[in-house]
Amino acid sequence: MPLLIDPALASTLVLVGALALFVTDRVRHDLVALLALIATIALGLVAPREAFLGFADTAVITVAAVLVIGRAIELSGIAAAVAQRIIPERAGFTLSLTMLLVVAAFLSAFMNNIAALVITMPIATGIARRAKMTPAATLMPLAFATILGGTTTLIGTPANLIISSARREQVGEPFGFFTMTPVATIVCAVGILYIVLIGWRLLPGRRTEEKEIKPPWRVFELTVPGGTIARTLADWKDDLRLVPARLLALFRYGRRQSLNGDTMVEPGDRMLILSRTAQRAVAEQTELESPYATDSDTEVTARVAVAHGSFLIGISHEDVRLRSDGKLRVVAVGPRAAREKVPLAMMRIQAGDQLFVRGEPADIAEFMARARLLEIDRLDQRSLLFGKAAPIIGIFAFSIGLVVAGVLPAAVAFVGAAVLLALLRLIPSEESYSAIDWPVIVLLGAMIPVGQSFETSGAADIVATWLSENMAGQTMFVVLAAMTSLTILLSMFINNVATAVIVAPLGIGVSRTLGIDVDAMLIAILIGTSADFLTPIGHQNNVLVMGPGGYKFTDYARMGAPLVVIVVIGSAALLSAFYG
DSSP states (O other): OOOSSOHHHHHHHHHHHHHHHHHHTOSOHHHHHHHHHHHHHHTTSSOGGGTTGGGGSHHHHHHHHHHHHHHHHHHHTHHHHHHHHHSOTTSOHHHHHHHHHHHHHHHHHHSOHHHHHHHHHHHHHHHHHHTTBOTHHHHHHHHHHHHHHTTSSTTSSHHHHHHHHHHHHHHSSOOOTTTTHHHHHHHHHHHHHHHHHTGGGGSTTOBOSSSSOOOOOEEEEEEOOTTOOOEEHHHHHHHHHTTTOEEEEEEETTEEOOOOTTOEEOTTOEEEEEESSOHHHHHHHHTOBOTTTTOOTTOEEEEEEEOTTOTTTTSOSTHHHHHTTTSOEEEEEOHHHHHHOOOGGGOOOOTTOEEEEEEOHHHHHHHHHHHTEEEOSOOOOOOOOHHHHHHHHHHHHHHHHHHHTTSSOHHHHHHHHHHHHHHTTSSOTTHHHHTSOHHHHHHHHHHHHHHHHHHHTSHHHHHHHHHHHHHTTOOHHHHHHHHHHHHHHHHTTSOHHHHHHHHHHHHHHHHHHHTOOHHHHHHHHHHHHTOOOSOSSSSHHHHHHHHHHTOOHHHHHHHHHHHHHHHHHHHHHHHHHHHO
């Protein structure tokens, strides 16, 4: 059916509509991508028989395979063990932070950014504790370092593979595994140097005046035991105030009661309490009843954050006991419960939630690796399974060697490695599929045809021509800096994968019109897609450290704005020197 409007205009409207939905964040990003794909089909921009060819793109397949390999490395414990041993415990804060950020960036170059954060986050908290600082001093620097590290290799982040795919479509060949490494590594190194010498000092509340950092706030429920003499809520509040603890809500048969001081409290009522004191201690001091009064002396409590991709998302806190075969339990939760003030049994776990998980150290370490939890406060590391770690690293290194040598394409080499890991049972069978971030896969597969329609309709050429006309006569440095800035601006509001899909064809068009090397332009865009250091919403790692670090929205720009300037100027200058 012929289009009633110009194809370029139609594809632009679809893309603008998708961008608007991405920015509002009210609709899941993968669903937005699917809606955009359906719109392009309905408008005749994409043939129905070609609608799902994006899911067969080598970039999508490579992303899935690399996520499986990275998960195997994470579960083996080798990365955590190496990180723990490289960073000396008795070193000063500056050296410890430097080593941590270098290790985190290196891990992020070869595995999922979130996995790199999961592995190194407990070490970051320990470094802060030894220096008598709050976690705010190390967690944001760590998140930024993992983001920078993801720009240094082909597989560092899915956006890199999308840009490589765009190069293959236009030039005939994808990026090599280390094509972007020289420039991106220097930018990463300068960025880490800034963070270590200046950046962390710009964060508020990074130092504590006390010898020990105060325990974190916990939200938990205690029950009024049977046989308790009826008392008013005011009396109970006085008892709690002495602990100290604060009453957030009172529930009777699951329904919230008035917090008026004259309200009579009955046996069986449940109190939602906020305190820095452990649940068991509050119960003992107030004669309330804790369901976990029989804790073993060998048990510990680990404060953890739930990462994206965890199988705990969407289930209740009680289900943690079931998923851990009764070995672990959630004894308290983080600040979200204090805001919502509903019975904990009614709450469902969300990405970024803080949980206080209690159990034996070995059981916590094993469950954290499996459930993708980021440990914040405890230093127990998951044990190293050397019998699995050595072959996993060997298989991964061999697959990288095949790609670098040009023997096999990245998709074939990494899929082969993932299959071999599963065949040799080096990754648990249930993890082979759960390791894959399916929303990202759907986003990739759906957005690739949408991006191609933007190009084939002529819209990309029109926008690229407009950009070229406005940048005509400028030096290569200015053009690259402008395109990097544009990319960063978009990545502040939408997923970096979607940003790569949109900006890559524009960059190719601008580079051809202005006579700039295509690789220089694409590497500038590649770095820009992963350089959102101004907001917590532009990258998942920024979101994950926000709660544990106690950051405000504006804290990211406080430390991140100079880093953005460094990235823009540094990458443009280096690319101009290398490709000019």
